[in-house]
Each structure stands twice: as structure tokens, then as C-alpha cells.
Amino acid sequence: MSNNLFHFGMIGLGTMGRNLLLNLADNGFSVIGFDKDEQKGSALLNESAPQHKVKTVSSLSEMVLQLEQPRKIMMLVPAGRPVDDVIDSLLPLLQPGDIIIDGGNSFFVDTLRRTTFLQSKQLHFVGMGVSGGEKGARFGPSIMPGGDVAAWKNLQPLLEAVSAKVNGEPCVAYMGKDAAGHYVKMVHNGIEYAIMQLISEVYDVLRTGLGLNNAEMHQVFTQWNEGELKSFLIEISAQIFLQKDPDTGKNLVDIILDKAGSKGTGKWTSQEAMNLPISIPTIDIAVAFRDISVYKDERVAAEALYQPKRTPIAANKATFIAHLGNALQAAIIICYAQGLAMLHKASSVYNMNIPLKNVVKIWRGGCIIRSLLLEDFYTAYQNNPDLANILLDPQLAKQLQIKELALRTVIVQAIQSKIAVTGLMSALGYLDAYTDANMPVNLIQAQRDLFGAHTYQRIDKPGIFHTQWD
Structure with a gap:
């Protein structure tokens, strides 16, 4: 580094921003940070090690002056207007060729707009997904950059150094043109919603249907995580069942209110899938059921009104638990298939050139949806990089069958036990529809033509037709 200038700047020193800077510092890069909250800057300095070259500044202009060119400045601020405000503040300070990175969960349409605008200012803009939570940011996340290829080449050494590694390979790769990085992260989060919904349904079957206690469920999930279901979300689920509440001594999971929060990326995934259009019913259900969970008072009233009798599942426990593991594995494969099919479609519609082989490659480590299954997907895309849907891969088809x-x-x-497993049902319904060469929508087309003259196509000859129905 020349003239004692810094390699990398970060705007926003919350937990993620601080941890990413410390990760960079661990890997020998000099870093500089800015946050309006001076306490966050102090936290960064307190958490840094003596060998780190870490600095905080009190203004953006001070940061810009101390960065080597081309300047590499990353934002980790809330999506929406705050991102535009930071860009507006940086514009007078930067020079052509400098790189601005948005590492938050911004909506891809906003990223596309910002990319076009900053190109007109001769600045590079990189929309970059980062997954792995605070621990991932500190010790190795999965990183999904998209946009300008020249900017990616400049950032590549830093991002490869700090990313998670699987078999020595960094969990970062160029995700494609324009807003591809944030698009891939959006779909990643949609898949995350779906897998969490599926796991919660299986938990309910174990708890309500089979009567397992938390210690027994810990054992089940631990065993699953030692086999083909091995994944981050199964691993942490097993861990959760043992956590005690320090105030009451009870299992913490039993006293957590059953109202789920969300930050919008799942909803964006569902909305965008309908725009494409592409079918992702398991992700849609996951979003919908988080919404249902919010209406706790209404659910309590409805239970009192309907008095549903949830009956135990009359089956051999060990046998049924084995069925549950296989059912969960099948449904997870199908929800991945929905998300990856969405990326395939979007890549074509928006001309983003998203390399699906690299997407699943970098999801194998660091990110929230990392799982052993991704190795199978990686093999599938190596065999056929343009696979429209992983359900068309012969080896995965054998697994599902x-x-x-x-x-x-x-x-x-x-x-039969009145346990809601709508996520599992949606996955099976998707599989049944996707493998049906003759869906019943011919009747829907006839109905549409009869009441609205919407026309239809025929199976015996080409063209568009309309009938004057009797």
C-alpha cells in the first residue's frame, strides 16, 4: 500500500459492518470506517487486534481522502432512502473509476437504477448480497457481487480472502450483470424462508403429532444433521432445543411467542416471481404463514370457536421419524428447485447472465441456506449449466422418487391430525404439477374463453382460437 492509504472503507459500523472490516483486517487489509453513531466506531476500535490496521473517521470526506485509488467503499445501511442519501453524499467526493458497494438487502430494481445513474457519473456500483449473519461476516460469509465486471475484478482479491471456504474454494463469485448480486440474494432469502417454514412444520409434527419433548427433538435433529439433511438450519434447530431461559429455567423455545417477523426479502421474492412469471409456491406459503402468525389474537379466538381436536399420530415413532426426515429432504430439494428456476428465468428475462453453477457453489459455505444438498446441485449444473429446473436432473430425480x-x-x-403442513403440501403439489404432462388447465382456458373471449390454443393444430359457446 502506497502513501499509507487504506485499502477499503465501510459506511455503517453496525454488527455486520464491524465484523466485515475486522475480517478484512485479519486478512492483512487496512480498513477505515465511518458511522454517524460514534459509539459504533469506538466498538470497532475496541474489537480490533493490535496487529490490525483499523481506523475510524468522523466524516465521509476524511474517509475518501485516506483511501487508495480506485477507492473501494462499501455501505451497510438500511435499504431504501438511506442508500440514496449516502450515494448523494459521496458523489462530490469521488473520482471516475471509484467503486461504491451496497452490501445491504436492497431491492434489485433500486440497484439497477443506481447502477445506471452512477455509470453516467463514471463510477462503478456493485450490488452485493452477503449471507451468514454476524458470525459469517466475522469469519467467512457467502458473498454475491453483481454489476460491473471491472469492479468485480478489482474487488476479487479482498472478497475471496474474507469469504467462507469449501474444499479450499472461496464462497464468492461474480453473479452476473447489473443487479444480479442483489437478485440472487433476494432469492436466497426466499429459499431461506421456505426451508425455515418446512422445518417448523416438521417440528410441529414431532411435538404435536408424536409427542416428543425438546430433548428428544434435539436428538432427532442432531441425527438428521449427521446424514443427508446436514445443513446450517438443521444444525441450529438442534441447538435451539437445548437452550434454557435464564429467567424461568424453562426451554427457551417454549416461551417464545409464535409471531414471526420478516424484513421484506421473502415478500419481494414472491412478488417478483409473479411478475416474471414463475411458480414458487413453497416460498409463497412461507411468506403467507409468517403473515398468518402475526394475527395471534384472531388465532386464539378461532381456536376457541372451532375447538380443533389435534390427535396424536398413530404410528411407530422411529419409523415415522424416518419418514419425516425423508419428507423434509424431498420438500427442501423442491423449494431449492423453485428458487433456482426463478433465477434461471430472471437471468434470461433481465439479461443478467447469472451463472447458476457458481450460485450453488458459493452457497455451499458461509450462508444461511448452506447444506450438503448443494453439492448435488453443483454436480447437476456442472453436467448441464443451463438446466432450467434441477428437478430435470436424473440423479436428483432418483432421490425424489x-x-x-x-x-x-x-x-x-x-x-388427519389437524396439523398444518401447508409448506410440505405445496412442495408435493408443485412436484405433482411439474411432472404432469396434461394439467387440467384446458378447462380453465375454456372457461376464460366462454365468459371473456380470452381465446385458447389447440393440441391438434397451431394458432389462436375463439368459440361462440352455446
Whole structure:
């Protein structure tokens, strides 16, 4: 580094921003940070090690003057107007060729607008997804940059150094043109919603249907995590069942209110899928059920009114738990398939050139949806990089055909016990529809033509037709 200038700047020194800077410092890069809240800057300095070259500043102009060119400045601020405000503040301070990185969960349409605007100012803009939470940021996240290729090449050494590693390979890669980085992160979060919904439904079957206690569920999830279901979300679920509440001594999971929050990326995924259009029903259900959970008072009133009798599942516990594991694995494969099919479609519609092989490659480590399954997906895309849907891969098809009966068995038993497993049902419904060469929507087309003259196509000859119905 020349003239004692810094390699990298960060605007926003919350937990994620601080941890990413400390990760960079661990890897030998000199870093400089700014936050309006001086206490966050102090926290960065307190958490840094003696060998780190870390500095905080009290203004953006001070930061810009101390960065080597081309300047690499990352924002980790709330999505929306705050991102535009930071960009507006930086514009008078930067020079052509400098790089601005948005590492938050910005909506991809906003990223596309900012990319076009900053190109007109001869500045590079990189929309970059970062997954892994605060621990990932500190010790190795999955990183999803998109946008300008020249900017990616400049950032590549830093990002590869700080990312998670799988088999020695960094969990970062160029995700494609324009807003591809934030688009991939949006879909990543949609898949995350879906897998969490599926796990919660299986938890309910174990708890309500089979009567397992938390210690027993810890054991089940631990065993699952030692097999083909091995993943971050299964691992932390097992951990959660042992956590005690220091105030009451009870299992913490039992005293957490059943109202789920969200930050919008799941909703964006569902809305955008309908715009494309592409079908992602398991992600849609995950969003919808978080919404239902918010209406706690109404749910309490409805239970009192309907008095549903949730009956135990009459089955051998060990056998049914094995079915549950296979059902969960099948449904998770299908929800990944929905999200990856969405990326394939969006890449074509928006001309983003998203490399799906690299997407699943970098999701194998660091990110929230990392799982052993991604190795199978990586193999599938190596064999066919332009695979429209991973359900078309012969090896994955074999896996699903083996586990399909377990998924059906679990759903039937849960329905009979009045346990809501709508995520599992949506995954199976998607599989049944996707593997049906003759869906019944010919009747829908006839209805649409009869009441609205919307026309239809025929199976025996080309063209568009309309009938004067009797």
C-alpha cells in the first residue's frame, strides 16, 4: 500500500459492518470506517487486534481522502432512502473509476437504477448480497457481487480472502450483470424462508403429532444433521432445543411467542416471481404463514370457536421419524428447485447472465441456506449449466422418487391430525404439477374463453382460437 492509504472503507459500523472490516483486517487489509453513531466506531476500535490496521473517521470526506485509488467503499445501511442519501453524499467526493458497494438487502430494481445513474457519473456500483449473519461476516460469509465486471475484478482479491471456504474454494463469485448480486440474494432469502417454514412444520409434527419433548427433538435433529439433511438450519434447530431461559429455567423455545417477523426479502421474492412469471409456491406459503402468525389474537379466538381436536399420530415413532426426515429432504430439494428456476428465468428475462453453477457453489459455505444438498446441485449444473429446473436432473430425480412416498405419508397423517403442513403440501403439489404432462388447465382456458373471449390454443393444430359457446 502506497502513501499509507487504506485499502477499503465501510459506511455503517453496525454488527455486520464491524465484523466485515475486522475480517478484512485479519486478512492483512487496512480498513477505515465511518458511522454517524460514534459509539459504533469506538466498538470497532475496541474489537480490533493490535496487529490490525483499523481506523475510524468522523466524516465521509476524511474517509475518501485516506483511501487508495480506485477507492473501494462499501455501505451497510438500511435499504431504501438511506442508500440514496449516502450515494448523494459521496458523489462530490469521488473520482471516475471509484467503486461504491451496497452490501445491504436492497431491492434489485433500486440497484439497477443506481447502477445506471452512477455509470453516467463514471463510477462503478456493485450490488452485493452477503449471507451468514454476524458470525459469517466475522469469519467467512457467502458473498454475491453483481454489476460491473471491472469492479468485480478489482474487488476479487479482498472478497475471496474474507469469504467462507469449501474444499479450499472461496464462497464468492461474480453473479452476473447489473443487479444480479442483489437478485440472487433476494432469492436466497426466499429459499431461506421456505426451508425455515418446512422445518417448523416438521417440528410441529414431532411435538404435536408424536409427542416428543425438546430433548428428544434435539436428538432427532442432531441425527438428521449427521446424514443427508446436514445443513446450517438443521444444525441450529438442534441447538435451539437445548437452550434454557435464564429467567424461568424453562426451554427457551417454549416461551417464545409464535409471531414471526420478516424484513421484506421473502415478500419481494414472491412478488417478483409473479411478475416474471414463475411458480414458487413453497416460498409463497412461507411468506403467507409468517403473515398468518402475526394475527395471534384472531388465532386464539378461532381456536376457541372451532375447538380443533389435534390427535396424536398413530404410528411407530422411529419409523415415522424416518419418514419425516425423508419428507423434509424431498420438500427442501423442491423449494431449492423453485428458487433456482426463478433465477434461471430472471437471468434470461433481465439479461443478467447469472451463472447458476457458481450460485450453488458459493452457497455451499458461509450462508444461511448452506447444506450438503448443494453439492448435488453443483454436480447437476456442472453436467448441464443451463438446466432450467434441477428437478430435470436424473440423479436428483432418483432421490425424489425414493422419498416421494414418505412425503405423501407424512402429509396424510398430519392432515388427519389437524396439523398444518401447508409448506410440505405445496412442495408435493408443485412436484405433482411439474411432472404432469396434461394439467387440467384446458378447462380453465375454456372457461376464460366462454365468459371473456380470452381465446385458447389447440393440441391438434397451431394458432389462436375463439368459440361462440352455446
